[in-house]
Amino acid sequence: MVHRAFAAALTELPALLPGFGYDAMGLLPLRESVAARYTAAGVPTTAEQILVTSGAQHALNIIIRALAGRQDRVLVEHPSYPNALDAIRAAGCRAIPVAFTTAQGASTKKADGGPALAWDMHALQAAMTQQRPRIAYVVPDFHNPTGQLMPDVQRRQLVRAAAEAGTVLVVDETLRALNLDGVETSPVAAFSHAVVTIGSLSKSHWAGLRTGWIRASEAMIQRFAAARTSLDLGGPLMEQLAAAHLVRALDEPLPARLSALRDNRTALLELLAGHLPDWETARPAGGLSVWCRLPAPVSTALTMIAPDFGIRLAAGPRFGIGGAFERYLRVPFTLPPDQLETAVLALRSAQDRLDAAPQLRRTLKNAPAQAIA
Ligand SMILES: Cc1ncc(COP(=O)(O)O)c(C=O)c1O
Incomplete structure (x- = not known):
């Protein structure tokens, strides 16, 4: 489908060649298509409310650059997406981490897996009231790394808490399309005009497109467009032409992709239960990964040993601040079941090596900085 979109884009390119070639807001037909998607999802949106970016990570950098200065506070979920934490840190902002809580009524029996995590609304509200962060960056749709989905009632509470604190709520919807269990929720922007939403084609289609967007009020989009020009002057046109085709038929590739991911998720959970x-x-409601709680704080050690068995993973602390989450490991289920089996067996071998020689933990060098997806 991506290939077809580029083929179509190639035929459309000549019409654009006499023009300037770039634009800080993005190509109008793409902005119109993205706006139409929001409107159809119950969030009326005009093309003037959309700024096209080179992916969600670029979008977040633009937002931080426009709205926050050095030492400003940015509320984040803890754990959170590592590259977002890096962006906040690189801008000189102070991340205010708010931990997840154990979902009420969740089973703690091994047979059912571990207890599911949930957003701690009291803690989020308290952090906003007391710290008055400039920005709150949240991933309510199949949160990376926990895979959790925020219910509508909490979306409403979050919007209210941000409004009361004067905090700009930035909602990253990068994973929203990966709704494996088909649970219906409203986009957070449906609850307030003030919400800033980040979207991307990276997870629904292909990360190589490097195409995403920001949806916000027209005034806010103007601020983002002005802030953007210190980073870049606009996205490449071919990608935007292709993206316009993909956004118009956004749901077309999803059933097959979701079905494959469901199989992968089942396989991974069974493999983990069997071998580890x-x-x-x-069980995550959607997204691309399982957030595993380990029996000991050995996440970094495991990820240092695992490459010897052919597997590379980001250690738990990559998803936190100050060395947190040494007891956690995110295991993606992007690979098909046979390759997941190889990966889980590799993790088993890494754990066995560590169990046999616990002193290894002290001799291992620093954890790899890179986190995938
Ligand atoms: C929550 C979240 N935000 C942003 C990104 C980056 O997306 P993009 O490739 O559009 O920059 C990812 C990628 O994994 C992600 O999981």
Whole structure:
């Protein structure tokens, strides 16, 4: 489908060649298509409310650059997406981490996996009231890394808390299309005009497109367009032409992709339960990964040993601040079941090596800085 979109884009390119070639807001037909998607999802949106970016990570950098200065506070979920934490840190902002809580009524029996995590609304509200962060960056749709989905009632509470604190709520919807269980929720922007939403084609289609967007009020979009020009002057036109085709038929590739991901998720959870029974796992409602609780704080050590068995993963602390989450490991289920089996067996071998020689933990060098997806 991506290939077809580029083929169509190639035929459309000549019409644009006499023009300037770039634009800080993005190509109008793409902005119109993205706006139409929001309107159809119950969030009336005009093309003037959309700024096209080179992916969601670029979008977040533009937002931070426009709205926050050095030492400003940015509320984040803890754990959170590592590259977002890096962006906040690189801008000199102070991240205010708010931990997840164990979902009420969630089973703690091993057979059912570990307890699911949930947003701690009291803690989020308290952090906003007391710290008055400039920005709150949240991933309510199949949160990376936990895979959790925020219910509508909490979306409403979050919007209210941000409004009361004067905090700009930035909602990253990069994973929203990966709704494996088909649970219906409203986009957070449906609850307030003030919400800033980040979207991307990276997870629904292909990360190589490097195409995403920001949806916000017209005034806010103007600020983002002005801030953007210190980073870049606009996105490449071919990608935007292709993206316009993909956004118009956004749902077309999803059933097949979701079905494959569901199979992968089932396979991974079964493999983990079979080969690593003392790891606690909660079944994610969507997204691309399982956030595993380990029996000991050995995440970094495991990720240092795992490459010897052919597997590379980001250690738990990559998803936190100050060395947190040494007891957690995110395991993606992007690979098909046979390759997931190889990966889980590799993790088993890494754990066995560590169990046999616990002193290894002290001799391992620093954890790799890179986190995938
Ligand atoms: C929550 C979240 N935000 C942003 C990104 C980056 O997206 P993009 O490739 O559009 O920059 C990812 C990629 O994994 C992600 O999981």
